[in-house]
Amino acid sequence: MTTYLQPIIKPEAVHTIRIRCFNRETDAKPHWQVYSVPYVRSMTVIQALEHLWDQNTYIAFRANCREMTCGSCAMLINGKPQLACMTLLENESKVEPLSQYPVLRDLIVDTSSVEQKYRDLKLWPERQRGAQMGSVSSDVLEAYQQTYSRCIECHCCLESCPQSDAETTQFDGPMFMLQMARIGSHPLDTENRSLQAIKRGAFSCVNCYECAAVCPVDLNAAEEIGRLRGSALRRTFSVFFRRLLGRHSAAQ
Ligand code: FES
Structure with a gap:
């Protein structure tokens, strides 16, 4: 994965993001985890997830195109089904997998x-x-x-x-x-x-x-x-x- 933050861009703030995580090999049931992410203007939810990945926090998610073309990054963001690659990150965002399908891991569902x-x-x-x-x-x-x-x-x-x-x-x-x-x-x-x-x-x-x-x-x-x-x-x-x-x- 590539780091979304270029060295010359200074983060404006720190945002917290709450993610519903589930690893069927280790977890009995899904649970919420809170993470901090350095926020830059126009940062999307997918960029926040990529940042966590870069920091060795391996939250599983799908994102094939990052430009609203493939539909793979749909998830519930603050309770609303949205594409993570086009949804701007808000402070204290809540991110969870689509609710109608079995969860394979974290934000990835079995469709x-x-x-x-x-x-x-x-x-x-x-x-x-x-x-x-x-x-x-x-x-x-x-x-x-x-x-x-x-x-x-x-x-x-x-x-x-x-x-x-x-x-x-x-x-x-x-x-x-x-x-x-x-x-x-x-x-x-x-x-x-x-x-x-x-x-x-x-x-x-x-x-x-x-x-x-x-x-x-x-x-x-x-x-x-x-x-x-x-x-x-x-x-x-x-x-x-x-x-x-x-x-x-x-x-x-
Ligand atoms: S990553 Fe393809 S639509 Fe979001």
Whole structure:
């Protein structure tokens, strides 16, 4: 790890940071540890954790890109799910792992249940046999890329959602709903993603917009859930009326 403090930058103050630590090999349960960190202006939580690492205080955390691209550094900072690489360090900050997943070590959680769910839900475009990407115009593909592909899968929205829980299957939660909306907008996808969203609990969303409030890339999953629900209802009504009209004309 590189030291974040350049020799010419003088720390302005000392901040304390409270971290929820857990080492399954040595600890019976998680516990809070308080550390002091020399603070410089615009210092982020990830930089504070790196500083501790440089001081031989080995708090385990993930941070692959440090520029809001990979989503790996999501954690609870002062009770709110946030990316540690973009959250400024405040004095007496409280830092803990995401609460919906088993803790592997300190701030690292096991998200394998999420990966399994991606596979179960087949969150990739289901193409018709023989359909080729080459048949889709570049404008359409670009529009697709621009819409939901910005999701960095940091899990902040899942953590903030009062209705979703990684362990339950009642409502898969905003991140998955967003992915269903994304794949559903793919020009070659043949699955009925709005129906899939309904089956996976889209009507459990209570429109609190917490997911949109915490999203670091400004995606609005709640709005997408509303669109998926609307589209499913429209499809259902149109099938219902078509059948009704069919019966009516058969009776004449
Ligand atoms: S380290 Fe990649 S998003 Fe924070």
